[in-house]
Amino acid sequence: xxxxxxRAADAHRLEEPERLxxxxxxxxxxxxxxxxxxxxxxxxxxxxxFALPFANAVGRAGKVLxxxxxxxxxxxxxxxxxASGAPQNLVIVEGEAARTTLPANSCDLVFMSNLWHELDDDxxxxxxxxxxxxxxxxxAILDWRADLVFPPGPPVAHRVSLETLRxxxxxxxxxxxxxxxxxxYSYLIIAVLPVI
Ligand SMILES: C[S@@+](CC[C@H](N)C(=O)[O-])C[C@H]1O[C@@H](n2cnc3c(N)ncnc32)[C@H](O)[C@@H]1O
Numbered sequence: 001x002x003x004x005x006x007r008a009a010d011a012h013r014l015e016e017p018e019r020l021x022x023x024x025x026x027x028x029x030x031x032x033x034x035x036x037x038x039x040x041x042x043x044x045x046x047x048x049x050f051a052l053p054f055a056n057a058v059g060r061a062g063k064v065l066x067x068x069x070x071x072x073x074x075x076x077x078x079x080x081x082x083a084s085g086a087p088q089n090l091v092i093v094e095g096e097a098a099r100t101t102l103p104a105n106s107c108d109l110v111f112m113s114n115l116w117h118e119l120d121d122d123x124x125x126x127x128x129x130x131x132x133x134x135x136x137x138x139x140a141i142l143d144w145r146a147d148l149v150f151p152p153g154p155p156v157a158h159r160v161s162l163e164t165l166r167x168x169x170x171x172x173x174x175x176x177x178x179x180x181x182x183x184x185y186s187y188l189i190i191a192v193l194p195v196i
Contacts, residue, residue, distance in 0.1 A: 001069075002118070002120055004117060004118045004154065004158045005070075005118050006046065006114070006118065006154075008070045008072035008073050008076075011046065011047050011072070011073060011076055013152075014046050014047050014049050015047060015049070019049070022152075022183050022184040022185060023182075023183040023184070023185075023186060024183065025049065025050055025053040026053070027182060027183065028050070028113075028142060028182055028183070028188060029050075029053060029054065029057055031178065031180070031182065031188055031190075032109060032111065032138070032140045032188075032190065033109075033138065033190070035054065035057050035058050035062065035108075035109060036057070036058060036059050036061070036062065037058060037059060037061040037062045038058050038062045038108035038109055039058075039062060039063045039064075039065065039106060039107050039108055039109075040054050040058060040062070040063070040064050040065070040107065040108065040109045040110070040111055041064075041065045041067060041100065041102060041106075041107045041109075041110045041111070041132055042054060042064060042065070042066050042067065042111045042112075042113075043067045043068075043097050043100065043110060043111070043112050043115060043125075043129075044067070044068060044097060044112055044113065044114070044115030044118070045066035045067055045068045045073070045074075045077065046068060046073050046077075046113075046114075047073055047076045047077050047080070048066055048076075048077040048080060048081075048090070049113070050111060050113050051064050051066040051077070051090055052080065052086070052087065052090065054111070055087035055089050055090040056087055058089065059089075060089060062089060063089045063090075063091065064087075064089060064090045064091070065091050065093050065100075065102055065106075065107070066090055066091065066092050066093065067093045067094075067095045067097070067100050067102070068093075068094070068095075069094065069095065069096045069097070071094060074092050074094055077092060078092060097112075097115065097119060097121075097125045097128065098121050098124035098125045098127070098128050099124075099128065100128055100132065102132055103132075104131050104132065105131075105132070105133070105134050106132060106134070107132045107133055107134065107137055108133075108134055108137050108138070109137060109138050109139075109140060110129045110132055110133060110137070110138075110139050110140070111140045111142075112139075112140070112141050112142065112143075113142040113143075114142065114143055114144065114186075115141075115143075116141050116143045116160055116165060117143055117144060117154060117158050117159050117160045118158075122168055122172075123172065126168075126169075126172045126174070130193060133193070135195045136192070136195055137192070137193075138177075138190055138191070138192055139169075139174065139190070139191045139192070140188060140189070140190045141165065141188070141189045141190075141191075142182065142186055142187070142188045143159070143160060143165070143186065143187060144159045144185060144186060144187075145159070145161075145162070145181060145185055145186060145187055146159040146160065146161035146162075146164075147161065148185055152185065153185055162179055162181075162187040162189065165189055166179060166189065169189065169191045173193060173194070174191040174192065174193055175191060175192055175193070175194070176189055176190070176191045177190050177191065177192055178190035
């Protein structure tokens with residue numbers, strides 16, 4: 001935890017119906033590429049705003065591993081999963097982004113929404129993502145635009161611009177295949193590692 005960590009006491013803000021208008025999960029998922037049958041790790045899942053739609057999108061042959069280090073967030077997601085009709089292919093994992101405890105080579109897509117600007121250990125997290133991804137797997141990072149200075153979202157000083165993130169990924173050996181503004185206040189970057 002640090003001063004940028006989104007507090008579980010504010011979890012209701014992740015669930016506001018308005019959010020579906022300015023950050024529609026379908027619009028974001030359409031850009032992460034086909035996911036049917038895949039295993040996706042949603043790191044920093046919070047209350048599962050993306051993990052639940054992803055679990056429906058991957059279908060019965062796929063799986064979503066919903067990772068967060070705040071028990072309270074995961075408890076909210078657990079309650080949602082107990083509702084009738086909730087997807088059965090979502091696994092809750094209490095873990096830290098740089099040490100998820102997930103098996104190596106287990107994921108086709110690692111997704112992070114509004115997590116990147118909260119991280120302390122970029123290099124450690126990218127190492128962990130590399131460990132988790134199967135050859136040809138993708139990393140998708142959604143975060144707040146730094147060029148829009150009004151709410152909603154974290155203080156501007158906490159935000160990481162799309163260009164800065166692109167550079168960080170490149171320094172760590174990732175190739176950015178996709179970078180664009182999405183929703184009303186966010187950007188999405190998709191990156192891959194060279195397949196050796
Ligand atoms: C702003 S919330 C976003 C939640 C969700 N991804 C969404 O878009 O609705 C960020 C989440 O990342 C989690 N988080 C922050 N740093 C983390 C870390 N180092 N490891 C695991 N989870 C982390 C927080 O607990 C919080 O639930």
